[in-house]
Amino acid sequence: MSEAVEIFLFADALGWEVVEANDFLKDLLPYRRRIGMQFGYSSTAIPTILSGQPPSIHKHLGLFRFAPTQSPFRWMRWLGPLLRPASLWNRGRIRHWLSWLIGRLRGFTGYFQLYRMPFDRLPLMDYCEKKDLFVAGGMDGVENLCDLLNRSGRHFHISDWRLSDRRNFAEARAALAKGAEFLFIYTAGLDAVLHQSPDPRSAPVREKLEWYRREIEGLLEDCRKAGKTPRLTVFSDHGMTPLMRTVDLKTAVEATGLVFGRDYGACYDSTMFRVDFLKPNAEATIRAALKPFETCGHWLSAEEEKHYGIYREDRYFGGAIFLMDPGVQIVPSDMGLEALPGMHGYAPADKDSYAAILANVEIPPEVQHVSDYFRLMRQRLPKSIL
Numbered sequence: 001m002s003e004a005v006e007i008f009l010f011a012d013a014l015g016w017e018v019v020e021a022n023d024f025l026k027d028l029l030p031y032r033r034r035i036g037m038q039f040g041y042s043s044t045a046i047p048t049i050l051s052g053q054p055p056s057i058h059k060h061l062g063l064f065r066f067a068p069t070q071s072p073f074r075w076m077r078w079l080g081p082l083l084r085p086a087s088l089w090n091r092g093r094i095r096h097w098l099s100w101l102i103g104r105l106r107g108f109t110g111y112f113q114l115y116r117m118p119f120d121r122l123p124l125m126d127y128c129e130k131k132d133l134f135v136a137g138g139m140d141g142v143e144n145l146c147d148l149l150n151r152s153g154r155h156f157h158i159s160d161w162r163l164s165d166r167r168n169f170a171e172a173r174a175a176l177a178k179g180a181e182f183l184f185i186y187t188a189g190l191d192a193v194l195h196q197s198p199d200p201r202s203a204p205v206r207e208k209l210e211w212y213r214r215e216i217e218g219l220l221e222d223c224r225k226a227g228k229t230p231r232l233t234v235f236s237d238h239g240m241t242p243l244m245r246t247v248d249l250k251t252a253v254e255a256t257g258l259v260f261g262r263d264y265g266a267c268y269d270s271t272m273f274r275v276d277f278l279k280p281n282a283e284a285t286i287r288a289a290l291k292p293f294e295t296c297g298h299w300l301s302a303e304e305e306k307h308y309g310i311y312r313e314d315r316y317f318g319g320a321i322f323l324m325d326p327g328v329q330i331v332p333s334d335m336g337l338e339a340l341p342g343m344h345g346y347a348p349a350d351k352d353s354y355a356a357i358l359a360n361v362e363i364p365p366e367v368q369h370v371s372d373y374f375r376l377m378r379q380r381l382p383k384s385i386l
């Protein structure tokens with residue numbers, strides 16, 4: 001029997017709806033299943049995939065969190081006056097360049113983007129992805145995939161998330177040629193396509209799926225030529241929900257007259273508002289201000305937080321979380337000033353939220369949720385390291 005190669009391909013935003021609408025790779029990957037999304041964003045799901053742990057353990061939910069005493073940006077409070085006029089410094093390209101510069105200055109090795117976080121709030125914010133999650137020791141005391149593979153003694157390859165999808169396939173094929181027995185290929189291009197064209201049958205989506213097919217066929221062909229048996233598993237972290245409407249929570253909260261950083265602290269993600277109440281009156285005032293939005297969103301209960309794996313006694317992610325209904329985007333948010341045609345980060349039980357797993361080998365029945373991928377990958381390694 002020829003030697004097996006384990007190939008795990010992560011396709012960001014390849015939701016179950018997209019898979020179903022296109023019968024994606026039905027011939028090559030006949031074993032397929034709808035998968036429960038990790039509550040949150042890719043920045044939440046990726047650490048879950050790489051460690052098998054929920055956010056309550058790995059401590060990644062939104063990219064930012066209100067934490068004045070732990071902010072790596074405290075030094076920036078002296079820069080405030082220099083970053084005026086805001087209209088100049090807020091231009092996309094300039095924020096992008098500043099993100100690069102700040103990341104370098106702070107020695108961040110993880111994915112870092114300022115997005116639209118206001119400069120005057122940045123010194124009050126912590127950032128969760130300071131380290132590269134994909135490398136050994138990247139997850140602060142939590143074993144990640146790279147740690148596990150190092151321990152396994154297997155010849156492995158993990159993509160560099162900084163590279164394009166095309167480069168990542170090319171690098172994986174090169175690693176295969178050098179004898180890699182375990183590949184983890186990272187691709188995020190489909191997510192960008194679906195944010196702009198959330199219709200699973202749209203031409204840009206079909207084009208990207210066709211591109212995946214060609215790349216995957218190339219990879220399988222390489223295996224065949226090398227006399228190896230590819231065990232290929234494609235998995236994703238979430239789907240994509242088309243835009244229905246936007247809500248401006250920020251104006252409503254700021255109209256209360258409460259002062260940010262003194263009375264309350266908050267992060268406005270694209271689909272959820274995470275708030276810390278700092279003064280006794282702040283909670284009732286903010287809850288009252290958001291009352292009108294309870295027709296299209298709700299405050300998460302402790303039970304929901306526990307169910308989603310995000311509950312922490314210390315309220316690390318925020319004292320309370322207001323989640324929008326599927327299709328409702330918070331605009332403006334700390335992530336963007338305009339709505340996108342598609343967004344994710346809603347309730348996992350919504351049909352557009354579901355992720356997917358597709359394979360050419362049987363998928364064990366216990367793989368039902370994004371957090372189960374890590375165990376699946378572990379099962380495919382020599383038993384001696386388990």
Ligand SMILES: [Zn+2]
Binds near residue numbers: 013042191192195344
């Ligand atoms: Zn996305």
